[in-house]
Amino acid sequence: MELIAKRPRGTDDVIPAEAYKWHTVEKLARETAEQYGFKEIRFPTFENTKLFKRSVGDTTDVVQKEMYSVTAKSSANGNDDTEYTLRPEGTAGTVRAVLENGLLNDALPLKAYYIISCFRHEKPQKGRLREFHQFGAEMFGSKSPCADADMISLAKSLIERIGLKDIELYINSIGCPTCRAEYQKALKAYFEESKDKLCHTCLERLEKNPMRILDCKSEICSKIGKNAPVIIDYLCDDCKNHFEKLKETLSVMGIEYKINPKIVRGLDYYTKTVFEFVTTSIGAQGTVCGGGRYDGLVEQLGGNPTPALGFAMGLERLILTMESQKCDFISAKKCDLYIAAMGENALKKTISLTNTLRDEGYCVEYDVMDRGLKAQMKYADKIGAAFTIVLGDNEIESNSARLKNMKTGEQYEIAFDDKFIDKFSDIVVSDMFGEILDKI
Numbered sequence: 283m284e285l286i287a288k289r290p291r292g293t294d295d296v297i298p299a300e301a302y303k304w305h306t307v308e309k310l311a312r313e314t315a316e317q318y319g320f321k322e323i324r325f326p327t328f329e330n331t332k333l334f335k336r337s338v339g340d341t342t343d344v345v346q347k348e349m350y351s352v353t354a355k356s357s358a359n360g361n362d363d364t365e366y367t368l369r370p371e372g373t374a375g376t377v378r379a380v381l382e383n384g385l386l387n388d389a390l391p392l393k394a395y396y397i398i399s400c401f402r403h404e405k406p407q408k409g410r411l412r413e414f415h416q417f418g419a420e421m422f423g424s425k426s427p428c429a430d431a432d433m434i435s436l437a438k439s440l441i442e443r444i445g446l447k448d449i450e451l452y453i454n455s456i457g458c459p460t461c462r463a464e465y466q467k468a469l470k471a472y473f474e475e476s477k478d479k480l481c482h483t484c485l486e487r488l489e490k491n492p493m494r495i496l497d498c499k500s501e502i503c504s505k506i507g508k509n510a511p512v513i514i515d516y517l518c519d520d521c522k523n524h525f526e527k528l529k530e531t532l533s534v535m536g537i538e539y540k541i542n543p544k545i546v547r548g549l550d551y552y553t554k555t556v557f558e559f560v561t562t563s564i565g566a567q568g569t570v571c572g573g574g575r576y577d578g579l580v581e582q583l584g585g586n587p588t589p590a591l592g593f594a595m596g597l598e599r600l601i602l603t604m605e606s607q608k609c610d611f612i613s614a615k616k617c618d619l620y621i622a623a624m625g626e627n628a629l630k631k632t633i634s635l636t637n638t639l640r641d642e643g644y645c646v647e648y649d650v651m652d653r654g655l656k657a658q659m660k661y662a663d664k665i666g667a668a669f670t671i672v673l674g675d676n677e678i679e680s681n682s683a684r685l686k687n688m689k690t691g692e693q694y695e696i697a698f699d700d701k702f703i704d705k706f707s708d709i710v711v712s713d714m715f716g717e718i719l720d721k722i
């Protein structure tokens with residue numbers, strides 16, 4: 283087969299047989315977020331490029347190298363020459379939507395979560411895609427370290443619910459603009475010594491934002507950055523205090539953590555607390571969750587000064603880890619009943635039975651391929667139908683048929699009268715109980 287075009291590099295298809303894995307994570311993510319008081323927010327897949335430049339930061343890899351941006355053709359859009367970018371992450375869009383809809387005038391803290399696709403032009407590898415998906419949560423209005431601990435607790439709770447093991451939590455503080463100024467000076471002095479070895483982008487960063495050199499993906503820059511000064515040694519009293527209180531609260535919550543002074547995160551908006559949950563089960567791209575505080579971002583994007591914080595988890599990485607750790611997924615809905623029809627009259631009866639049972643919530647299928655009986659039964663077996671009915675002229679005449687349990691082979695005579703639904707339900711429910719009892 284010669285396809286005219288293949289899937290773009292760094293993107294993935296989710297085929298129907300695998301979708302239940304996504305549904306498992308999405309369902310548990312929604313349930314956990316809602317238990318912590320978060321409600322869903324939805325916002326556009328693309329935004330004005332300015333939004334990402336201002337929030338994620340001009341000197342980050344995301345903005346400098348990884349954004350998918352377009353300027354729409356003027357004939358189609360009435361001379362709108364604005365540049366738009368496919369969202370590389372969800373925080374900027376959330377803050378923009380929160381401000382544009384005046385949500386900070388309501389009760390605080392405001393808590394919002396999202397499940398979104400994101401786009402970054404990165405070098406694809408296992409766990410690193412160009413189109414990927416995030417579950418994220420953002421909280422606005424609290425400057426208390428309790429909020430930081432609550433966010434970490436939400437992420438941890440989801441990780442536990444989906445059954446992941448061996449995930450480490452790393453925390454750090456990257457201070458505020460006050461302490462960061464001293465730190466940037468120390469960093470600049472450190473990197474000046476290896477100036478001739480830095481990559482072209484990092485040379486520019488040395489002048490504008492030396493902290494960004496620390497998350498450069500180039501091998502040489504990462505090597506040079508290994509012995510660089512760490513921000514935690516430069517924290518002001520307020521940031522130090524905040525970090526101490528966070529550690530205390532995590533201990534009260536019984537959440538284990540390690541301090542990793544090297545975490546700086548790859549986005550510019552962070553202040554004070556940053557954190558990551560990391561697994562070793564899926565290779566190099568093991569960070570399944572990253573987040574932190576961004577107390578200056580709301581004001582930077584045009585709102586009143588409002589402390590805020592959040593995190594996002596990569597859904598592909600969560601699913602890869604679940605697969606590698608053989609975690610349980612919620613199984614997809616299976617076919618309750620397949621009705622095999624032979625002949626025109628039987629088909630009419632089949633369609634009417636199917637509609638009645640579907641209205642009652644059952645998953646019912648019948649032949650739409652004009653197949654013979656043998657092929658229909660083969661299909662019923664393939665899709666794992668729990669029960670089957672064969673309908674032919676005899677069954678139409680007697681107004682009844684045999685319901686067959688495909689696993690046990692047991693058969694039940696069942697009449698198509700006003701007790702049909704009740705009888706069908708009794709048989710299906712007792713079969714379900716039987717299966718549960720077998721498992722115990």
Ligand code: HAM
Nearest residue numbers: 371373409410411414569570571572573592593594596
């Ligand atoms: P981030 O660390 O850039 O943070 O991304 C969050 C998570 O998304 C990562 O930990 C990873 O699991 C996943 N991820 C990132 N890039 C890729 C990729 N190319 N392929 C697959 N998965 C990926 C943010 O995006 C922040 N907005 C998080 C945040 C929310 N901070 C505060 N609020």
